[in-house]
Amino acid sequence: MQRALLIVLVLVGFVAIQAKGDFVCKQCQVLANDLLKVPEANQTYELIDQELTKICQNLLSSNPLAEKECERIVDNLVADLQNLGLFLGKGWSGYALCTMINICDYYCCLMPYRPEQVHIAVTNNPSEMMVTFITGEPITPTVEWGEQNCNPAGPIGEVVVGTKSCNFTYSAVGTSKTYTQGSWQGQIHNVLLTGLQPTTTYYYRVGDPYWDWSTHNFNFTSAPVLNSPTDPGIYKIAAYGDMGASDASDANIFLLQEKVQSKEIDLILHAGDISYANGFQYVWDDYLRKVEYYTAYVPYMTAVGNHELFYNFTAFKERFSMPGASSLSGTNMYFSFNYGPAHIIAYSFEQDAGYAPEMHPGGVEYQWLQQDLIWANAPENRTTFPWLIMYGHRPFYCSNTGTSNEMPCEIESAYYRSLVEPLMYQYKVDLVITAHVHDYERTLPVYNETVVSTSYDNPGAPTYVVVGTGGNREGNSDPSTIPKRPPAWSVSHLDNVGFGLFYLTNTTLDWTFIDATSDTVLDQFTLSK
Numbered sequence: 001m002q003r004a005l006l007i008v009l010v011l012v013g014f015v016a017i018q019a020k021g022d023f024v025c026k027q028c029q030v031l032a033n034d035l036l037k038v039p040e041a042n043q044t045y046e047l048i049d050q051e052l053t054k055i056c057q058n059l060l061s062s063n064p065l066a067e068k069e070c071e072r073i074v075d076n077l078v079a080d081l082q083n084l085g086l087f088l089g090k091g092w093s094g095y096a097l098c099t100m101i102n103i104c105d106y107y108c109c110l111m112p113y114r115p116e117q118v119h120i121a122v123t124n125n126p127s128e129m130m131v132t133f134i135t136g137e138p139i140t141p142t143v144e145w146g147e148q149n150c151n152p153a154g155p156i157g158e159v160v161v162g163t164k165s166c167n168f169t170y171s172a173v174g175t176s177k178t179y180t181q182g183s184w185q186g187q188i189h190n191v192l193l194t195g196l197q198p199t200t201t202y203y204y205r206v207g208d209p210y211w212d213w214s215t216h217n218f219n220f221t222s223a224p225v226l227n228s229p230t231d232p233g234i235y236k237i238a239a240y241g242d243m244g245a246s247d248a249s250d251a252n253i254f255l256l257q258e259k260v261q262s263k264e265i266d267l268i269l270h271a272g273d274i275s276y277a278n279g280f281q282y283v284w285d286d287y288l289r290k291v292e293y294y295t296a297y298v299p300y301m302t303a304v305g306n307h308e309l310f311y312n313f314t315a316f317k318e319r320f321s322m323p324g325a326s327s328l329s330g331t332n333m334y335f336s337f338n339y340g341p342a343h344i345i346a347y348s349f350e351q352d353a354g355y356a357p358e359m360h361p362g363g364v365e366y367q368w369l370q371q372d373l374i375w376a377n378a379p380e381n382r383t384t385f386p387w388l389i390m391y392g393h394r395p396f397y398c399s400n401t402g403t404s405n406e407m408p409c410e411i412e413s414a415y416y417r418s419l420v421e422p423l424m425y426q427y428k429v430d431l432v433i434t435a436h437v438h439d440y441e442r443t444l445p446v447y448n449e450t451v452v453s454t455s456y457d458n459p460g461a462p463t464y465v466v467v468g469t470g471g472n473r474e475g476n477s478d479p480s481t482i483p484k485r486p487p488a489w490s491v492s493h494l495d496n497v498g499f500g501l502f503y504l505t506n507t508t509l510d511w512t513f514i515d516a517t518s519d520t521v522l523d524q525f526t527l528s529k
Contacts, residue, residue, distance in 0.1 A: 024059050025104035031055045032094035040089040048088060049078045052101060059103060066102075073101050077279065080310050083353045086278065091246075091473055096280040099183040100310075106281050108186025109136035113211040115189075117288035118218060119295035122267070124326035124337050126223035129193045129299070131174075132321055133206045133214070134186055134285070141176055141189030144168035145204035149217055166205065166213075170195070179318045181311035184281040190321050196222040199230035218296040221266070224340055226384060233505060235340035236264060240499035241271035241305065241393060241435020243470025245287035251497050251516035252471050253291060260294035265501065267298055267339055271435040272305025272350075272393025276472050279310030284319065303346040304333050305393040305435065306354060313350070322346070329368050334392075336372050341506045343376045343385040345369070347392035349416055354394065354407075359419050369420065373427035386506060386529055388429045390462075395434035396421060397443050397464040399490045402481030409437055421448065424462055430527060431509060433500065435468035439477040440513050442466075442492040442523060451489050456527045463527060465511070471497045492523045 035051045056070035077100055081087070088097070098104035109116055117134040131143050144150075146169035174191030178184075189206075196202065201221050207213035224231055238256060243249045259265045275287035288295070301322065308316040313333070322332035329335045336345040347369065349356040358365040375381060376388050396417050398409040424432065425447045445452045445459030452461035469476060482493045494513065502511040506529075513523040 021105075025098060028055055028059055028098040028101075028103040029094035031058070032097040035097070036088050036092055036094060038088075040087040043087045045078050045082045048081065049074060052078070052097070055098075055103070056101065070101050070103065077101065077310070080279065083309065084278070084306065091278075092280075096282070099281065100279045102183050105183045105185060107136060108134055108184060108281070108285050111212070112136040113139060113208065115206045115212070115214045116292070117285060118206055118214065118292050119288065119300045119320075120220055120298070121301060121321055121323070122223050122299045122337055122339060123192075123323045126198055126225050127194060127196045129196060129202075129220060129222060130321045131191045131193060131204070131206060132319070133189050134288070135189065135208075136186055138176060138187055139189070139208035139211050141174040141191055141206075142171060142208055143174070143191040143193060143204055143206050144171045145193060145202045146170055147200065147202060149203040149219070150205070166217075168204070177318060179314050181314045182279055182281040184315075186285075188318055197230075198222055198225040198228055199232060216296075220297055220299075221263075223299075226341060235342070235504040236266045236501065237269060237339075237342075237504065238265045238267070238499050238501050239269040239271065239391065239433045239465075240467045240470040241303075242273040242438055242468040242472050243270065244273075244276035244472035244474075245283050245290060246276070246471075246473040248473055248475065248497070249290075249471030252469075252499055253294075255514070255516045255519055256291075256499065257293045259501075260297050265294075265298055268294065268300050269344070269346075269391045269433060270300065270302045270470075271391045271433055271467065272303050273307045273435060273468075273470070273472065274302060274305065274316070276307055276474075277310070277315065278307060281315065284315050288319070299339075301337070301344075301346065302332075303392045304348050304350050306350055309350060309353070327372065329365075329372075334365055334368065336376075338385055340504055341385055342387040342389050342504055343381070345372060345376075345388075345390045347390055347420075349392065349394045354412070356416070356419065359416075361419070366420065366423075370423060373423060373429075377427050387431070387504060387509060388427070389431045389433070390424065390429055391433040393434065394436050395464070395466050396424075396432060397446060397489060398434075398437050398441055398466050399483050399486050399493070400437050400439055400441070400477055400481050401483055402478055417448075429462045431502075431511075432462050432464045434464065434466050435470070437466050437477065438468045438472070438474065438495075439482070440465070440467055440469050440492070440494040440496065440498065440523070441490060442513075442525065443489045444491055446489040449487070449489065456525050458529060459527070463525070465500060465513075467498075467500045467513070469494075469496060469498050471516075494522055496522060498522065 052074040060067035150166035277283035324335040327336040445461040447461040453459040509527040
């Protein structure tokens, strides 16, 4: 009897704590919504800091430690907003702000044990594939796969949710992790598939045998092995940056899905600014659900952008498993991998709000990049992987005159060129894919702002493309910002929502820029060796 009474009292106390938390969350939203009513033109970062700090003090005064932590988060949040030049206007809500300062909770998933947000990534071993997915509650993260599609019921590609009757050939169990920044609650699972045969289509499902499986059987084609009997000889890679979760990206997402499902794309490079969550974790989850119909089918290789900076890039670092360990960087902030006849390098200038001290000569990323470029240019490696491609968020060359960033495009790009352009020229990088500026721009082969060649046949210097046209709520650049008299190195400049798609062989790189609304090619060039 006493034990039963104790249990009841404990449960009543727990419910009371939960009710108090719900009350505090609702009060926070009322106060935060009042702040959001202030027109952006009248906002200052000092005002935002003061008002959010008041919320911490008013609602958490009974818990000094929580109040102090809330105030610390506010200071960091406002610093990140200032770095991005953002004020609290369209796209913000009281609930978002209250989760971001840890007063309201945010639960990741639509159902507690059902897998979602599936995406895959290559490693530096063509017999492997990394599979990542999310659930709300802890599970035993499992992937089952095989060359035959397990299809017990429904249309091709569908499975019965929770069925135990699927007989895939292989199974692997992975690892799980989580993070709590932004009040996020969920579980991130990584499962490494091994022993894959090259250029082979595998069907798979993710989940937990004792809880729930993904509602679809997905499929992917494993990485090729050069000069093997299954070498396709041509490799199809899509590239873009600055893609958000809003409907501004829909045209791109729909066309990418179509081309992935019809096997017109083998690999995707996302050059930073992923989802435009700006610290609100719901947007990360919404975005990754939205793009699952291609990120679960072809490797989705992500480079970090400036809009990922909230909470020291925590969401980006935890949600994407890139080959940092196998490329010796030890991080997914910058890394490299081989795919087909290309050695591909993802770089970052995002440290210290774009000052990028790690990319200064002697810095840890600079030293890693230099060693990676030396490896790529060893005769045996350059013979095997003749194409050397870099991708990352901030551009080295751009001429847009009306960028929304605090620093003009031409000044910012000149700064980054001063750090590493000599390395890229010395080690014969072929193509550099960037974003950050919300337009499309292509250069001639160029070094030190000087056109090296008007031909793309063995040009002797890198070609640069800006593809910040993924679609986001900030919008693409106004056509009036495209200079009427561009620099000599700039030969194509567009403001359409779209993406790059290039086909690689051992001797040619055929690049196109595709308008997503019409599926038409608006720009094209061919690099050749």
